[in-house]
Each structure stands twice: as structure tokens, then as C-alpha cells.
Amino acid sequence: MFGFGTDIGIDLGTAYVLIYVKGKGIVLREPSVVAIKEKTNEIMAVGEEAKKMLGRTPANIRSIRPLSQGVISDYDATEQMLKYFINKAIGHRLIKPRIGVCVPSGVTEVEKKAVEDATKQAGARYVDTIEEPIAAAIGSGIDISRPCGSMIVDVGGGTSDIAVISLGGAVVKKSLKCAGDDFDEAIIKYVRKKYNILIGERTAEQIKINVGSVYKREVPVDIEVRGRNLVLGLPKNIIITSEEIMEALEEPITNIIDGIRSVLEATPPELAADISDRGIVLTGGGSLIYGFDKLIHERTGITAVIAEDAMSCVAIGTGMWVEYRYAKGNPYNR
Template sequence: MGRSHGIHAEPTSFGLKFALWYDECGRNIKRLEDAIEIVSVGQFSGAVGNYAHLDPEVEERAVLDAGTQAGARRVFLIEEPVAAAIGAGIDIAKPNGNMIVDIGGGTSDIAVISLGGIVESTSIKIAGDRFDEAIVKYIRRKHNVLIGERTAEEMKMTIGCVYPREEPKEMEVRGRCLMTGLPRVFTVSSEEMIEAFEEVTDKIVEAVHSVLERTAPELVGDISTNGIVMTGGGSLIYGFDKLIESKTGIATRVADDAISCVAYGTGKALENLDAMRDNPLSYSRKRQML
């Protein structure tokens, strides 16, 4: 909880011990099966999983194998932005373009979706966890005070913003002065949070611009009409939709229940396994194992 020394461990970004990861995938699917009390003889009919980015030759195959070992007759993978779009209530089967900006805990996925599949996309390893890190670094640099991760999280939730608030907020923060080693109490404003987050938000905005620049003009026109939809916990930081809108000139909104959109979308896809199997246009780069 940030009050004692410990070993800080995070999932690896670019490398995995696949034997361990493979086994854990199977165990997690089995736990899910038990948790929802699926009653079946031998196998359950199908499973759907979402992913931000998996290597098709190794990681996707490991997930598919884990699903079948857990008892599924069919396993489908859909990309996380597609699941987020479905969960946000977007009709992805239509021939017009929609843009999803999904800011999760470890990655931000930006995608243009049309005809049930992803037309252009990018995934960057900059997301919700980087905002906490940015606060810790900013407070250390600006105030010469060391704060813990829990304090940074509280600051993000209380006064965090990436766009000016109509009514600025302040928060009393406690940490350890790096000059004296003694406790220090000081006040931080919401305006400072904009400065603290600037490097992170600049990279996310840059990724949005990159996807728009690679998208066909007709689809960009659709996006201008339909707007950009934001999902994921990171999208709930105050003013993120306003920031994206100000930087792109495209109306932007945060989806209802943004945190759960990917889960909802994956569930809806599970309800339509036949459509996933039969429609060749849907769910681009989907993988199926029979």
C-alpha cells in the first residue's frame, strides 16, 4: 500500500515466459468457467477473448490452445478496440468509419473501425499507469518531495485533469522532503496536473493524429460526423475528451461505463458466435480454432 518497502513488479512489455503465460491463460479461463457455473457435458460451446496486440504466430496460438484445453469447442479472439466499440454501443457492421480511443491500464489502443473490422490502428505502451508515474516524477522535480504510488493515485482521482477545469481544485499532499528527509505537507493544484501529464497526453494525441493521417479521406469524413469515442479507465481523467477534441477538431465523448466497455463488447460477441464465424467481413484479423 506504499507504506513499506517491497519488490515492485509489473507485467513485461515486450517479452514473456510463454510456458508460464500459457499455463496461466488456461487457468484463468477455467476459473471463469467455474465462476459462471457453466453446466456442460465435456465441452462448452465457445469462448471469446479480446486482446490489444498479440503476435499471431506465438501469443495468439497460446491463447487459443489455452481456451480449447479449458474445454471450449471454438475459441475466437477479437481485437480490444473492436470489443470496446461494441461495448460502447457502436454498430461496427455499418460501412461508415468510427474511431475508438481505448486508454487501458498498460496500453492505449486507437483504431478506426468500419464494416466490422479495423481499418487503421496503433497501440502504444502509454496508458493509465503512466499517469501515476508522471505525478510522482513531477512532484519530485517541481517540489523536491517524494510521494508514494497510493498518494499519486489519489491525486489523479481527486485533482487530476488534462484540460483546464472550470473551477480549479487543490489538494493537500504529504510526502518526504528530499533535502531534509523529513515529512512535508504542501498543496498541489489541478493546473499542475495538466503540466505533470503533458508528456503522456502528447504521446496519446500524437498516436490519434497518426491513425487519422493514415485513414482514407471518406472514413475521416465519417469520423468527423460520428465523433471520436473514448473508453477505458484512463479516459475518465477529467477533460480527456475535451483535450482530444481541441487537438483534432472532432467532437469527442467518453462512452457510458467506459471502464467496462471491453468486457461488455466481448460478452456481446460471445452471444453472436455464429455471426463471427459466418461473416467474412467481421472482426478483422480474427483467429478461430475448431
């Protein structure tokens, strides 16, 4: 269906792409995966369909993630993926949409320019970028315009962004290339080392979602998974417990908590006092792993709260920012 232009916000994540449309909210949430024919570079599938192909494609088809650690690693595939998702979210428009897209707080100007160019080529009339922790704060309901300190920790697929925000900007910020994908990788390495069993990305993600823990559970849980025995080369089933995953994730989780501590140490005293009173707000899919909020409280002494709809906060915040950016009467409106 053809229609007029609109304003949309895009959370261009390493693991998932979310699209927010003005007046409708989140209209699309799909994996950031593209399946491509090797010789012709023809796009075979995008999103959920492409994710099903991960680790299962023949030699002539590649199923890839075109973003790595929060930035574009395959420009053409990212452009095609964005074009597909934008069309799926809003259909064909007589007037191209104005798009806000989020980027990690630690990106270089070159990396940010690549995101802007890919979004424009995918069908945007105007493109604006917003840093992920700012978008996450807006989407979680924090009034970032106030002169008081708010701390946000956004744990996505490729990066963890930590920031102390006051008066609409980040006073102290840090972007770590350690997040949900690193949790999956740590689980794969642990299972390989302990059981001599090789599991794939999808199985590791399934383990993380179902029994992932970073804090001791009152009642341990477990899951049965299948992998390939590296000695015999045959499929084998094993039982993985939440306590084992706690051990597997110790290193990446410690890296994130060390990042939180370093941001707190660099925070001005007045804002640090605000954070101590208000607590730390957690967003992103990685923050949903069991016990993450409890572990932060234990290691920093500051209460941590998981935002409502944590996985969508960045997309919602980006969309709300776009709405304000182009609102009638806004002096910044183009």
C-alpha cells in the same frame, strides 16, 4: 456450486480484469495484481486484496502486476490470476466455459498465443481473441458492420488503442504503449522533481482520479497527499492541484493525441468524412480524466464523446462478440 458450461468474455487489462457472463453482464471487476511468496511461488492474494499490499509487503512476499503494457510479463502468475477470477465469476463447471479474451491491436502472434495458452490453462474449453478497439466499439454501441467510418480511442492501463472501423474490421489502427499507468508514472516523476517527495503507485492513482486534468478547469481543485521527503527521509504532506497535474500529464497526453492525428492522417477520405460527422468515441478508464474529450476536440477539430460506462466497454464488447460467435445458427459456431 457445479453447473453447465457457459460463454464468457474477459477484458484482460494491465490495471484491471473484467469478466462478462452471458445473460448476466459484468460480474467481476478486480485489479490485475497478484501477491506471491518469494521462495515457494505460492499465491497469497489476488485482485483487490493483493492491490492493498502494493508497496507494503515484507521481503518474502512480492505484490506484482503480471501484465505489462497490455501483454503478459509473468505467465504463471497470469494463469493463476485468471483461474482465480474465472472461478470467482462462474464457480466450478461440469463443462469448461468458452472464453473470448481481448488483446491490444499491436500484439505479436507470440504475445497473442501466450494469452490464449494462459486462458486455456486457467480453465477454458475454447479460447478466441478479439482486438481491443473492435471490442470497445461493440461495447460502446457502435454498429461495426455498417459501411461507414467509426473512430474509437480506448485508453486502458497499459496501452491506448486507436482504430478506424468499417464493415466489421479495423481499416487503420495504432496501438501505443502509453496509457493510464504512464499517467501515474508521470505524476510520480513530477512530484519527485518539484517537491523532492517520493509517492507510491496507489497515491499517484488517487491523485489522477481525484484531481487529474488535461484541460483547464473553471474551478481548480486540489488534494492533500503524503509521501517521503527524499532529503530528510521523513513523511511529509503536500497539496497537489489540478493545474499541476495538467502540467505533469502534458507529455503522455500529447503522445496519445499525436497517435490519434496519425491515424486520422492515414484514414481514407470517405471514412474521414464519416468521422468528422460522427465524432470520436472514447473508452477505457484513461479517457475519464477531466478534459480529455475537450482537448481532443481542440487539437483535432473533431468532436470527442466519452462512451457510457467507458471502463466496461471492452469487456461488454468481448462478451457480446462471444455471444454472437457461439450463437445458434451462426455459421462460425463450433
